[in-house]
Amino acid sequence: MSNETLERDAEAESLAPAVTRAALILGVMAETASEPVGPSELARRLGLPKSSIANICGALADAGLVRRIGTGFALGRRLAELGGAYLGSVDQVQEFYDVARQLATASEETVQFAVLDGLEVTYLARHDGRQPVRLTSGIGRRLPAFSTATGKAALASLPDDELDRRLAGLTTLPQPSPKSHATVDSLRRDLATIRERGYAMDDEETMEGVVCFGTMIPSRQPGEGPCAASITLLKVRATSERVPALLDDLRLLAAELSDPLHRT
Amino acid sequence: MSNETLERDAEAESLAPAVTRAALILGVMAETASEPVGPSELARRLGLPKSSIANICGALADAGLVRRIGTGFALGRRLAELGGAYLGSVDQVQEFYDVARQLATASEETVQFAVLDGLEVTYLARHDGRQPVRLTSGIGRRLPAFSTATGKAALASLPDDELDRRLAGLTTLPQPSPKSHATVDSLRRDLATIRERGYAMDDEETMEGVVCFGTMIPSRQPGEGPCAASITLLKVRATSERVPALLDDLRLLAAELSDPLHRT
DNA sequence: CCGGTTCGTCCAGCATACTGAACGACCGGC
DNA sequence: GCCGGTCGTTCAGTATGCTGGACGAACCGG
Numbered sequence: 187m188s189n190e191t192l193e194r195d196a197e198a199e200s201l202a203p204a205v206t207r208a209a210l211i212l213g214v215m216a217e218t219a220s221e222p223v224g225p226s227e228l229a230r231r232l233g234l235p236k237s238s239i240a241n242i243c244g245a246l247a248d249a250g251l252v253r254r255i256g257t258g259f260a261l262g263r264r265l266a267e268l269g270g271a272y273l274g275s276v277d278q279v280q281e282f283y284d285v286a287r288q289l290a291t292a293s294e295e296t297v298q299f300a301v302l303d304g305l306e307v308t309y310l311a312r313h314d315g316r317q318p319v320r321l322t323s324g325i326g327r328r329l330p331a332f333s334t335a336t337g338k339a340a341l342a343s344l345p346d347d348e349l350d351r352r353l354a355g356l357t358t359l360p361q362p363s364p365k366s367h368a369t370v371d372s373l374r375r376d377l378a379t380i381r382e383r384g385y386a387m388d389d390e391e392t393m394e395g396v397v398c399f400g401t402m403i404p405s406r407q408p409g410e411g412p413c414a415a416s417i418t419l420l421k422v423r424a425t426s427e428r429v430p431a432l433l434d435d436l437r438l439l440a441a442e443l444s445d446p447l448h449r450t
Numbered sequence: 451m452s453n454e455t456l457e458r459d460a461e462a463e464s465l466a467p468a469v470t471r472a473a474l475i476l477g478v479m480a481e482t483a484s485e486p487v488g489p490s491e492l493a494r495r496l497g498l499p500k501s502s503i504a505n506i507c508g509a510l511a512d513a514g515l516v517r518r519i520g521t522g523f524a525l526g527r528r529l530a531e532l533g534g535a536y537l538g539s540v541d542q543v544q545e546f547y548d549v550a551r552q553l554a555t556a557s558e559e560t561v562q563f564a565v566l567d568g569l570e571v572t573y574l575a576r577h578d579g580r581q582p583v584r585l586t587s588g589i590g591r592r593l594p595a596f597s598t599a600t601g602k603a604a605l606a607s608l609p610d611d612e613l614d615r616r617l618a619g620l621t622t623l624p625q626p627s628p629k630s631h632a633t634v635d636s637l638r639r640d641l642a643t644i645r646e647r648g649y650a651m652d653d654e655e656t657m658e659g660v661v662c663f664g665t666m667i668p669s670r671q672p673g674e675g676p677c678a679a680s681i682t683l684l685k686v687r688a689t690s691e692r693v694p695a696l697l698d699d700l701r702l703l704a705a706e707l708s709d710p711l712h713r714t
Numbered sequence: 715c716c717g718g719t720t721c722g723t724c725c726a727g728c729a730t731a732c733t734g735a736a737c738g739a740c741c742g743g744c
Numbered sequence: 745g746c747c748g749g750t751c752g753t754t755c756a757g758t759a760t761g762c763t764g765g766a767c768g769a770a771c772c773g774g
Contacts, residue, residue, distance in 0.1 A: 200508060200509055201505040201509060201761070201762090202468045202472075202505045202506045202508070202762090203509070203732090203760090203761080204466045204468040204469050204731080204732085204761090205469060205510060206509045206512065206513060208466075208472065209509075209510070209513030209515055210513075212532055213532075216531065216532055219535065219538060220541075224752070225753090226750075226751060226752075235732075235733055235734070236733095236752085237735095237752095237753085237755095238733070240753075241464075241465040241466045241731080241732075242466045242469050244464060244465060244466070245464050245465060245466040245467070245469035245470045245473075246473070248464060248470065249469070249470060249474075251473055253671075253673065254673070255673070257751080257752060258752095260539065261532060261535055261536040261539060262536065263565065263567070263572060263574075263674075264473075265532045265535075265536045266533045266536050266537055266572065266589060266590045267480065267533075267590040267591075268480055268525060268532075268590070269529045269531075269532060269533020269534060269589075269590055270533060270588055270589045271479075271480035271483065271525055271529075272525040272526065272527065272530050272533075273530055273589070274484075274588060275483050275484035277484075283578070287578070287580075301527065303527070308530065308531060310527075314547070314551070316551075324534055324537070324538060325530060325533075325534045325537070325589070326532070326533055326534020326535060326537075327531075327534060328531060407517075408519060408520075409518070410517075410527075465731070465732090466731075466732090467730090467762090468731085468761080468762085488721070489721085489722065490720075490721060490722075499762075499764070500722085500723095500763095500764090501722095501725095501762075501763065501764075501765095502762060502763070504722075504723075505761080505762075521722060
């Protein structure tokens with residue numbers, strides 16, 4: 187029985203633990219973003235032996251997955267290559283870029299494509315309009331599903347039992363912004379509205395002064411969760427004249443990306 | 451195809467070999483792009499034991515770095531997150547997006563930012579103009595340095611001894627297109643011209659009907675090679691009126707990205 | 715329908731990669 | 745300038761993950 191202070195064996199300590207640990211290391215570096223981290227700090231955060239971390243970091247550095255910065259480490263360029271290769275393998279991403287720029291009204295704003303993963307969404311593609319919305323979220327960024335238009339649109343598409351499973355044990359929600367849902371009940375009512383109406387709305391839930399319209403898009407990837415597209419714009423620009431046009435564009439985009447017939 | 455005995459990866463069979471192998475596996479999947487690969491094929495291509503591969507792939511799958519597709523594996527979504535985190539840590543990439551879209555003439559075309567790595571360039575950022583050039587190269591894509599404007603601009607910035615070191619042992623070059631340099635001598639003359647003129651030109655060396663202007667940008671990343679920015683456009687649009695404006699924009703972009711004073 | 719091939723998975727023994735502590739270098743504070 | 749703390753690196757012993765072969769399933773051409 188491991189009654190000692192074992193903090194990090196929640197995951198299945200599977201075969202090839204070095205690989206699992208390497209992935210954890212990369213995760214820590216992704217949070218730390220630009221600043222390099224040394225073996226000691228990594229060992230502290232992950233609760234793993236320092237020398238093991240050093241060995242793995244050395245191997246990661248040789249592979250180009252991390253860069254040595256002085257005596258520390260940071261994410262390496264090879265990750266951009268691999269990430270790009272992944273995105274290139276998702277045909278909906280390629281199609282998104284083609285279609286998004288041709289939208290009459292929406293192409294002026296920020297259009298995004300994301301996939302639901304648990305209770306978070308990962309953004310896979312983005313089209314920047316001429317409007318400088320200056321969203322900090324870029325490709326690969328993860329955000330809570332319940333406070334974003336993409337996430338809520340995707341959640342609303344889940345079968346009831348699957349939704350219950352994911353929300354099990356939750357009653358209150360962390361509030362990234364004052365207007366975001368604080369309780370699961372509030373979120374559920376919103377999801378019901380989304381199902382009726384056909385699109386999700388993020389009214390300053392993510393950022394003050396910014397609204398977002400989203401709609402669900404079925405994923406073509408086997409085993410992946412539902413995807414979603416969204417249009418983000420300053421609330422000032424979301425006038426009663428433009429919003430219907432934006433929603434039309436959103437529906438058009440969703441129809442194109444849902445269409446199973448794509449390039450050969 | 452893999453001719454007889456795949457050359458012994460004389461690379462340091464270092465500590466934590468599982469990590470090194472995992473990186474090799476990811477590399478194979480990146481080449482294979484969308485189609486999933488099974489343990490047997492991976493073992494064949496890498497010359498490694500089949501069961502080891504299976505173990506590592508299992509760990510990679512648990513970490514989200516690869517996806518299980520039936521019984522095979524393909525690159526996973528987590529790579530997009532990590533790649534995005536890496537790109538987010540390179541401040542020149544963020545600045546590139548800001549500046550590229552504000553360029554009067556160049557913003558109409560495709561503007562790219564890349565970093566030199568050995569004799570190849572890796573593209574880190576891209577701004578798509580309204581013109582549908584339909585470049586297939588996306589973020590993370592690698593291309594030969596000697597046949598691209600970005601690569602030649604970066605190569606031309608290297609000190610002579612460093613350039614000699616990288617070109618050592620080469621006399622002829624693979625030709626990705628009929629107009630690309632066939633010999634190292636031809637490349638060297640081009641590089642000399644680039645140094646005098648201050649910018650590189652790719653005149654249908656990468657793709658027929660497409661020209662590209664590039665200029666070197668010093669990297670701010672410690673230990674990284676030189677970077678470069680480029681403007682890509684259809685040769686038909688590269689008229690004698692527009693080219694000077696494009697070169698001005700390119701110089702402006704390079705000046706901004708070279709400027710050491712950036713956001714806090 | 716059937717035999718040959720190739721696939722992915724499983725298992726036990728062995729070699730090897732991981733662990734923990736000790737070492738020297740470095741930094742900042744009293 | 746001294747000293748406590750922290751850092752990254754090193755090394756040998758041992759537990760541990762890796763290896764090769766065997767197993768059953770799936771596929772395909774005969």
